[in-house]
Amino acid sequence: MGAVRRTRTEGGAIGARLWAIAIWALVGFFVLNLLAMIATVLVNSFSTRWFTTWLPAGYTGQWYAQAWDEFQLPDILIVTLEVVGAVVLISGLLGVPAAYVMARRDFPGKRAVMLLFLLPLLVPPITYGIPLATVLYQAGLAGNIWGVILANLVPTVPFVVLIMIPFIEQIDPRIEAAARVFGAGLGQMFVRVLVPLLMPGILAALLLVLVRTIAMFELTFLTAGPTSQTLVVALYYAVFAAGVRAGQSIDAMAVVYMVTTLVWLLIALRFVNPTQIVGRAKGS
Amino acid sequence: MKDRPTLRLRLAQRGLDGATLLILPAIAFVLALFVYPFLYGLFLSFTPKQGGALSNYARFFTDPYLYDTIGTTLLIAVPVTLLNVIVSVPVALRVRNLRRQRLLTTILVIPITLGTVLVAEGLLNYLGPRGWLNRVLLEFGLAEHPVRLVHNYWGVFLSLVITGFPFTFLLTLSYVTGVDPSLEQAGAMLGARARQRFARILLPLLVPGLTITLCLSFVQAFSVFPSAVLLGAPAGPTRVISIAAYQAAFEQYDYSMASAIAMIMAFVQVLIVVALLGLKGLAYRGPAGGGKG
Numbered sequence: 001m002g003a004v005r006r007t008r009t010e011g012g013a014i015g016a017r018l019w020a021i022a023i024w025a026l027v028g029f030f031v032l033n034l035l036a037m038i039a040t041v042l043v044n045s046f047s048t049r050w051f052t053t054w055l056p057a058g059y060t061g062q063w064y065a066q067a068w069d070e071f072q073l074p075d076i077l078i079v080t081l082e083v084v085g086a087v088v089l090i091s092g093l094l095g096v097p098a099a100y101v102m103a104r105r106d107f108p109g110k111r112a113v114m115l116l117f118l119l120p121l122l123v124p125p126i127t128y129g130i131p132l133a134t135v136l137y138q139a140g141l142a143g144n145i146w147g148v149i150l151a152n153l154v155p156t157v158p159f160v161v162l163i164m165i166p167f168i169e170q171i172d173p174r175i176e177a178a179a180r181v182f183g184a185g186l187g188q189m190f191v192r193v194l195v196p197l198l199m200p201g202i203l204a205a206l207l208l209v210l211v212r213t214i215a216m217f218e219l220t221f222l223t224a225g226p227t228s229q230t231l232v233v234a235l236y237y238a239v240f241a242a243g244v245r246a247g248q249s250i251d252a253m254a255v256v257y258m259v260t261t262l263v264w265l266l267i268a269l270r271f272v273n274p275t276q277i278v279g280r281a282k283g284s
Numbered sequence: 285m286k287d288r289p290t291l292r293l294r295l296a297q298r299g300l301d302g303a304t305l306l307i308l309p310a311i312a313f314v315l316a317l318f319v320y321p322f323l324y325g326l327f328l329s330f331t332p333k334q335g336g337a338l339s340n341y342a343r344f345f346t347d348p349y350l351y352d353t354i355g356t357t358l359l360i361a362v363p364v365t366l367l368n369v370i371v372s373v374p375v376a377l378r379v380r381n382l383r384r385q386r387l388l389t390t391i392l393v394i395p396i397t398l399g400t401v402l403v404a405e406g407l408l409n410y411l412g413p414r415g416w417l418n419r420v421l422l423e424f425g426l427a428e429h430p431v432r433l434v435h436n437y438w439g440v441f442l443s444l445v446i447t448g449f450p451f452t453f454l455l456t457l458s459y460v461t462g463v464d465p466s467l468e469q470a471g472a473m474l475g476a477r478a479r480q481r482f483a484r485i486l487l488p489l490l491v492p493g494l495t496i497t498l499c500l501s502f503v504q505a506f507s508v509f510p511s512a513v514l515l516g517a518p519a520g521p522t523r524v525i526s527i528a529a530y531q532a533a534f535e536q537y538d539y540s541m542a543s544a545i546a547m548i549m550a551f552v553q554v555l556i557v558v559a560l561l562g563l564k565g566l567a568y569r570g571p572a573g574g575g576k577g
Contacts (some may be wrong), residue, residue: 037406099309124507126526130546131325134539215399236401273387275458
């Protein structure tokens with residue numbers, strides 16, 4: 001009896017170890033492929049020629065200069081900066097006060113309002129992007145930078161609201177009451193008391209908005225005109241028309257896009273947990 | 285004059301005062317740019333360029349070039365979603381015990397952040413006939429000719445694994461870490477083996493979270509667009525429904541038809557999500573914490 005039990009647990013231990021090894025092997029395989037995919041883009045962007053060998057025949061930086069001129073990267077970078085800056089600013093201005101109300105007030109219809117803020121985050125952008133682009137085109141707003149900004153705000157405003165609610169709930173309401181007792185108006189209380197206390201949360205929310213907006217393809221793609229493309233949309237068109245230009249030049253542009261995104265991601269990760277980037281439906 | 289203070293007081297008692305109005309700009313914004321366009325699109329889909337109110341929908345469901353896109357999209361989205369969710373669970377169970385999770389989660393958040401366009405460009409190089417993957421396969425004699433992995437079904441499938449798996453995994457991880465480990469320890473002490481603990485304790489507690497993960501992952505995969513164009517065969521096996529909607533809007537300038545396709549796309553998503561949530565209703569609902577309260 002004892003012997004039987006021992007072999008069972010030993011078998012279990014070996015099985016468990018094999019299972020653990022299999023899982024780590026799977027994770028390692030995934031990460032390896034992911035890094036190799038990114039490395040391919042990086043290596044190709046610096047290569048002179050790369051056909052049938054493991055590594056390119058030689059290295060050069062000329063593709064970056066070429067991409068800079070060919071794709072009009074300075075213009076694209078300025079547009080990206082303008083769009084992202086406006087989206088971050090406006091979604092903060094609209095989202096933070098709304099989050100304050102959601103955290104502090106109990107009003108009739110609050111559940112419906114919550115649903116209203118959740119829906120744009122649950123419905124994929126391409127699904128609502130097409131009717132949205134139609135409306136914006138008819139209002140004469142699409143095809144220029146304003147259309148791109150308005151479309152990008154649709155998911156970011158609710159996103160800021162949902163991220164900010166728990167941060168506001170953590171603040172002791174008596175602090176606000178004290179400010180009001182000492183005669184601070186609503187505006188003063190916001191600017192002098194709440195915003196300084198909420199700074200870490202606001203920073204986290206806005207950095208996440210920034211990263212998401214740089215990478216937001218669908219909404220920008222559907223509303224951008226020729227002069228209002230952001231980096232990711234320009235990259236799409238470059239890959240779409242591959243063959244017109246050298247592959248290395250496209251990859252040089254892809255590297256510029258990667259660096260732009262990843263720098264902000266690294267900054268954002270100082271303030272947020274990686275799981276927060278996907279934990280968008282946690283408000284429900 | 286006499287009425288006013290009482291009205292204000294009454295409103296304040298219900299939680300409505302001056303500060304509550306701060307929410308109005310955000311609500312107005314979402315109503316104007318999310319709800320209104322959706323309702324307008326719905327209305328537009330019933331006012332086609334020619335024919336009766338339902339002719340867009342009739343055209344969609346009689347033209348195989350259009351209605352086949354639903355099947356095509358499901359054929360990509362369903363297997364990818366199931367694979368991502370099923371693999372995420374054991375990996376998340378393993379990673380939750382890891383002390384240095386941060387490095388792994390940071391690496392995994394990179395493809396989500398970079399987005400599908402960049403992943404498509406990367407995979408075109410990496411999976412291509414002269415890419416590193418095929419080179420390894422040839423070198424080790426695992427294949428005699430380069431395996432074709434781009435501009436077909438598998439290109440799109442793999443791109444959805446690269447961006448979808450980290451997304452699914454990070455969501456699953458956040459649910460898995462919410463389960464109190466003492467519940468499993470109690471099970472182990474009472475003699476349940478690993479498999480039993482998983483099936484009887486963990487899985488029932490994870491079902492609500494996994495259903496949400498499944499819904500979100502499915503909806504994302506179902507709305508695949510850039511990688512289906514860049515990595516797939518957008519005229520054939522990966523002509524997904526979003527391509528049909530895009531072509532109607534921006535190539536044929538038939539916004540009415542495009543809205544109809546977008547509404548059908550939304551309807552299929554809602555249908556599957558509602559079905560999944562309905563199934564969830566049959567499962568255990570209760571606290572995932574242990575101990576007293």
